Amino acid sequence: MDFGALVGIFIGAVLINNFVLAQFLGICPFLGVSRKVDMAFGMGCAVTFVMTVSGVVTWLIVHGILAPVGEWLLGDKEALFFLKYVAFIMVIASMVQLVEMYLKKFFRSLYTAFGVFLPLITTNCAILGACLLIDMNEVYQQSLLSSAVFAFGGGLGFALAITIMAGIREHVRFSDVPKPLQGAGITLLTAGILALAFMGFAGIGK
Amino acid sequence: MAEASQSNLRQFSDGIVANNPVLVQLLGMCPTLAVTNSVENALVMGAAVIFVLTMSNLITSTLRNLLKPHVRILIFTLTIATFVTIADLVLKAYVFEVSKKLGPFVPLIIVNCIIIARAEVVASRSGLGRSLADAFGCGIGFTIALCILGAIRELLGAGGITILRDLGWHWHIDPKTFEPHAWVIMIMPPGAFLTLGAVIGVVNHLRSRGAAKGGA
Numbered sequence: 001m002d003f004g005a006l007v008g009i010f011i012g013a014v015l016i017n018n019f020v021l022a023q024f025l026g027i028c029p030f031l032g033v034s035r036k037v038d039m040a041f042g043m044g045c046a047v048t049f050v051m052t053v054s055g056v057v058t059w060l061i062v063h064g065i066l067a068p069v070g071e072w073l074l075g076d077k078e079a080l081f082f083l084k085y086v087a088f089i090m091v092i093a094s095m096v097q098l099v100e101m102y103l104k105k106f107f108r109s110l111y112t113a114f115g116v117f118l119p120l121i122t123t124n125c126a127i128l129g130a131c132l133l134i135d136m137n138e139v140y141q142q143s144l145l146s147s148a149v150f151a152f153g154g155g156l157g158f159a160l161a162i163t164i165m166a167g168i169r170e171h172v173r174f175s176d177v178p179k180p181l182q183g184a185g186i187t188l189l190t191a192g193i194l195a196l197a198f199m200g201f202a203g204i205g206k
Numbered sequence: 207m208a209e210a211s212q213s214n215l216r217q218f219s220d221g222i223v224a225n226n227p228v229l230v231q232l233l234g235m236c237p238t239l240a241v242t243n244s245v246e247n248a249l250v251m252g253a254a255v256i257f258v259l260t261m262s263n264l265i266t267s268t269l270r271n272l273l274k275p276h277v278r279i280l281i282f283t284l285t286i287a288t289f290v291t292i293a294d295l296v297l298k299a300y301v302f303e304v305s306k307k308l309g310p311f312v313p314l315i316i317v318n319c320i321i322i323a324r325a326e327v328v329a330s331r332s333g334l335g336r337s338l339a340d341a342f343g344c345g346i347g348f349t350i351a352l353c354i355l356g357a358i359r360e361l362l363g364a365g366g367i368t369i370l371r372d373l374g375w376h377w378h379i380d381p382k383t384f385e386p387h388a389w390v391i392m393i394m395p396p397g398a399f400l401t402l403g404a405v406i407g408v409v410n411h412l413r414s415r416g417a418a419k420g421g422a
Contacts, residue, residue, distance in 0.1 A: 022395050024240035028319060031235065082295065085313050086287045093283065125236045125317045132310035180411035181403070184232055188403030195396035 006149050009139075013153030015201040019126050020161040021194060023133075026126030030162050031187055040166035042113055044159025048152065050121050051130050054095045055151025058088050058131040059144055088131050096122045130154045164194065214339040217328075221343025227320045228351035229409045234320040237311050238352060239398040246369045248356035250304045252349025254293045254312060259321050260341040261289045266329035267337035273330060282325045283316065290315045320344060358401050363393035 019025045026047070033043045062084065070080035100118045103111040111118075121127060130151050134140045140147040168190055177186045227233045237255075241247045265285050266273075273281060294312045297305040305312065315321065324344055329337040360367050365388060366378030378384075391397050 024236050024395070024398065025314075027235040027239060031232070082291055085291050085294070085316060086284065088313075089283055089287050089316055093280070123317050123319065123322070125314050128317050129236075129310050129314055132313050136310065178407075180414065181407040185403050185407040185410065188399050188406065192396045192399030192403060195399055196391070199394070199396065 006146060009146050009149050010153040011204060013150050014157040014160065015198065016204060018157045018161055018198050018201075019129065019154045020158055021191070021198045023129070025129035026124050026158055029120065029124055029126075030158075030165060030191070031184060034162050034166040034169055034187070037163060037166045037170060040162045041159065044155075044162050046118055046121055047124060047126060047158050048155030050092075050096055050099060051127050051155035051158075052148060052152045053099070054092050054127055055130050055134055055154075056144065056148050057091050057095060059134060059140070059147045061087055061091060062135060063141075063144075084135065088128060092127050092131070093122050126154070126158055161194070161198075165191065168194070211335075214335050217336055218339040218343035221340060221345075222347040222350065225344075226347040226351055226409075227323075227344050228348055229406060230413075231323075232406075233323055234318045234348065235402075236314065237318065238355065239395075239402060240311050241308055242352055242355040242359055242398060242401075243363070243393045244360045245353055245356040245367050246304060247307055248352035249349065249369065250297065250301060251308060251311065252345070252352050254290075254297060255315060255318065255320070255348055256342070256345030257293050258286060258289045258315050259324060259345045260338065262286050262321055262325055263329040263337040263341040264334070266325045267332065267334050270330045278326075278330065279322070282322055286321055286325075287316045320348060355398075355401055355405060358405070359392045359397055362389045363391070363397060364388070 013019075017023055020027065020030050029043055029047075034040050062081075066080045066083060066087070067077045071077050073079070096118060100111070103118070133154075134147045134150060137150075140150060165187075169187065172186060172190065181189070221227070225231060228235075228238050234255075237251055241251045262282070262285050266282060269281070290313060293315070294305075297308075297312060324340060328340045332340075357367060364378075365384035368378070389397070392401065
């Protein structure tokens with residue numbers, strides 16, 4: 001795996017196939033926690049961190065535990081793959097718990113800054129989505145390093161989108177929005193325009 | 207008895223109209239946006255969600271007296287993950303093409319907030335009948351919302367609706383007349399955000415008008 005390919009994966013995950021605006025992963029926090037820029041940025045950092053760690057750990061579980069154990073017990077590498085989803089969600093839930101405990105003990109200030117966002121990340125579909133996308137892609141199945149780069153890029157893409165959105169929403173607050181569109185309506189329309197802008201990045205890939 | 211079935215009916219219809227999970231409660235946004243580029247995808251996704259929601263409400267309601275408060279979310283998640291695995295394997299076996307198009311969004315039903323919310327709010331507190339009525343109501347409400355979005359997007363973007371191409375259930379405007387006017391953007395990601403935003407605006411407008419009439 002050469003360096004150029006890794007850069008390609010990274011840019012693809014951050015801009016071209018942005019998790020929020022092109023793949024619709026993590027919409028709930030994107031709509032819910034994007035009122036203020038500092039909150040959105042905190043959420044983005046927490047998600048990037050958990051996504052990278054769980055992407056690596058679930059890759060190791062699939063290729064380090066499920067595949068060899070399945071081959072050893074039943075003679076078929078894919079025999080135990082029906083356990084994947086249950087395993088993934090367990091890993092993410094315990095990962096979030098672990099990260100929370102670790103930060104609480106060693107990085108107190110960071111822990112208080114993340115606040116309520118850390119436990120919320122368990123149900124963020126962007127995390128499980130990243131693990132599933134890594135699991136479905138043939139390139140990532142071969143290499144742990146590119147999986148890690150993809151997960152990290154996906155997390156950064158989420159952070160970028162939610163921070164931009166929060167910046168826009170801070171200004172939308174002062175404008176005269178028609179009543180039925182206030183709240184979710186105008187946020188979704190804004191996200192649509194933002195997604196149009198991000199479609200421009202599709203050209204980089206070619 | 208009659209009263210109980212009345213309240214179950216109420217629970218069922220609430221899930222479809224008054225408390226529609228997508229258009230009113232704004233739950234389960236990710237699949238709503240991602241799979242509504244065609245009516246067919248929306249229907250298959252809706253069916254999967256109805257199945258998982260019904261089974262998870264059934265199990266949760268049966269176990270509700272055994273659940274300890276601090277492990278209940280974990281139990282919900284594991285129950286849901288089990289039934290999602292079943293649904294995923296069934297879809298892969300019978301409608302492989304659609305299942306490929308839905309991609310990660312079938313397994314992502316595990317973290318769909320609608321299902322956890324229904325388990326927490328209704329199934330862990332009430333009997334079997336009410337939980338099942340609630341699951342059907344919410345599931346059908348979700349499917350209807352998805353189909354509305356899917357129909358708008360597919361009509362504007364592709365000029366017709368196709369369900370099960372092999373069986374020939376499709377209706378299309380003549381491509382030659384339609385193609386120059388197609389809003390391709392509607393079946394691409396931005397179209398999802400724009401359509402859902404507009405539909406939610408319309409729903410809010412209708413609701414506020416209904417409330418004003420009811421008040422007067």
